[in-house]
Amino acid sequence: MTTDRPTLHFVLLALLTLRAQSGFDLSRTFTEVASHYWSARHSQIYPALARLEADGLVEHRREPSERGPERKVFSLTSGGRDALLGWAAEPADEAPLRDEQTVKALCYGLLPTEVALSQLREVRERHARRLEEYSTLEGQIASASSAAPPLPDPARLGILLTLRRGITFESGYVEWCDAATELLTTSDVAASRPRKATPGA
Amino acid sequence: MTTDRPTLHFVLLALLTLRAQSGFDLSRTFTEVASHYWSARHSQIYPALARLEADGLVEHRREPSERGPERKVFSLTSGGRDALLGWAAEPADEAPLRDEQTVKALCYGLLPTEVALSQLREVRERHARRLEEYSTLEGQIASASSAAPPLPDPARLGILLTLRRGITFESGYVEWCDAATELLTTSDVAASRPRKATPGA
DNA sequence: GGCTACATGTAACTAGTTACATGATTCC
DNA sequence: GGAATCATGTAACTAGTTACATGTAGCC
Numbered sequence: 218m219t220t221d222r223p224t225l226h227f228v229l230l231a232l233l234t235l236r237a238q239s240g241f242d243l244s245r246t247f248t249e250v251a252s253h254y255w256s257a258r259h260s261q262i263y264p265a266l267a268r269l270e271a272d273g274l275v276e277h278r279r280e281p282s283e284r285g286p287e288r289k290v291f292s293l294t295s296g297g298r299d300a301l302l303g304w305a306a307e308p309a310d311e312a313p314l315r316d317e318q319t320v321k322a323l324c325y326g327l328l329p330t331e332v333a334l335s336q337l338r339e340v341r342e343r344h345a346r347r348l349e350e351y352s353t354l355e356g357q358i359a360s361a362s363s364a365a366p367p368l369p370d371p372a373r374l375g376i377l378l379t380l381r382r383g384i385t386f387e388s389g390y391v392e393w394c395d396a397a398t399e400l401l402t403t404s405d406v407a408a409s410r411p412r413k414a415t416p417g418a
Numbered sequence: 419m420t421t422d423r424p425t426l427h428f429v430l431l432a433l434l435t436l437r438a439q440s441g442f443d444l445s446r447t448f449t450e451v452a453s454h455y456w457s458a459r460h461s462q463i464y465p466a467l468a469r470l471e472a473d474g475l476v477e478h479r480r481e482p483s484e485r486g487p488e489r490k491v492f493s494l495t496s497g498g499r500d501a502l503l504g505w506a507a508e509p510a511d512e513a514p515l516r517d518e519q520t521v522k523a524l525c526y527g528l529l530p531t532e533v534a535l536s537q538l539r540e541v542r543e544r545h546a547r548r549l550e551e552y553s554t555l556e557g558q559i560a561s562a563s564s565a566a567p568p569l570p571d572p573a574r575l576g577i578l579l580t581l582r583r584g585i586t587f588e589s590g591y592v593e594w595c596d597a598a599t600e601l602l603t604t605s606d607v608a609a610s611r612p613r614k615a616t617p618g619a
Numbered sequence: 620g621g622c623t624a625c626a627t628g629t630a631a632c633t634a635g636t637t638a639c640a641t642g643a644t645t646c647c
Numbered sequence: 648g649g650a651a652t653c654a655t656g657t658a659a660c661t662a663g664t665t666a667c668a669t670g671t672a673g674c675c
Contacts, residue, residue: 254520285625305525319455326572371527389590486653
């Protein structure tokens with residue numbers, strides 16, 4: 218059964234291993250705890266769940282909401298679990314990276330130094346903030362069972378690994394911002410570049 | 419003139435600041451030296467160049483090829499340069515990250531340990547290899563003018579910054595692979611997980 | 620009644636990939 | 648003649664975003 222399936226489907230299956238969730242829950246999961254490795258809007262999630270259900274990989278039960286209309290809470294079927302594990306066991310094929318910020322950095326030699334430096338400050342702060350968030354979360358997960366319903370061990374391990382990935386990513390970004398700032402501040406390579414109030418150089 | 423433009427357009431303008439290039443050249447540039455921060459196929463590049471030219475941001479001259487049909491070599495117009503610098507001066511808005519490998523890691527608690535470990539070995543090697551490539555290139559660029567036509571200083575600074583970004587990214591990934599390997603190998607969190615020859619547990 | 624949050628969906632569009640199509644030049 | 652590389656384009660499709668649409672329940 219190697220039906221060709223978009224990656225998003227497997228991402229949804231993976232998130233459903235953590236707990237049964239509705240489309241609405243999954244949408245929040247993406248923005249709240251998975252944004253550093255995947256994201257999707259509800260307009261993409263609902264049709265994907267429908268298709269996964271049609272293919273027998275997930276099933277749902279209806280549940281009243283605390284506040285709002287009835288929820289459709291999805292969980293993995295055993296077929297869904299098999300499909301997920303089959304996918305997860307294969308190494309990921311290389312997906313293209315796209316980082317707008319790095320493209321902007323490619324232009325720093327053509328921008329006034331102060332503009333580049335202030336942009337780097339802003340970017341650094343953004344990533345430093347996330348780094349802190351992930352570190353805090355990691356501490357909470359790593360120290361035994363702080364979650365109200367303590368996570369089962371496989372989920373705990375998985376979440377810990379994704380948090381650590383977030384941490385290495387963000388700390389790498391912060392490191393780069395610092396190195397770039399230093400290069401722009403001190404290096405001779407930056408000497409002959411446009412500056413605000415120095416028409417001559 | 420704040421026409422809304424896809425990011426790819428600005429990426430192409432940025433690459434054209436390095437040197438005048440044909441669509442074919444740009445296509446190779448993406449796979450050879452820009453793949454760690456952007457990529458695009460020729461089927462996307464040619465229409466984008468046509469639109470940039472129609473909008474007056476680039477222009478081309480026809481040039482005979484060494485081997486093959488006539489080339490259309492594009493370069494920035496002054497309007498294109500202005501548009502690029504205006505874009506580059508604004509901090510990048512946050513684009514969603516998508517890393518399939520991290521999603522797989524989320525499932526490691528459900529996979530046999532050896533499968534996860536061997537996957538991590540493969541991934542680590544991939545990133546370590548790239549890290550080495552970027553480091554080598556950085557050394558060549560950083561040590562003065564090794565390029566046949568020595569790069570103008572702004573281009574040299576820009577390229578150096580993108581290489582450094584590649585280096586911090588890849589070394590962060592390698593670091594994560596090592597930490598994940600250790601976690602799977604030694605931690606008690608991994609103790610109660612499926613193993614090849616233990617059907618019970 | 621009006622506002623906010625919960626909840627599920629569809630439609631229209633944009634960005635990006637894969638596949639198709641064509642043709643020049645060089646090397647074997 | 649055939650294969651490989653250079654070179655430019657279009658068509659069809661997939662993935663993802665933005666906008667539209669609808670309705671519930673609770674609070675003020």
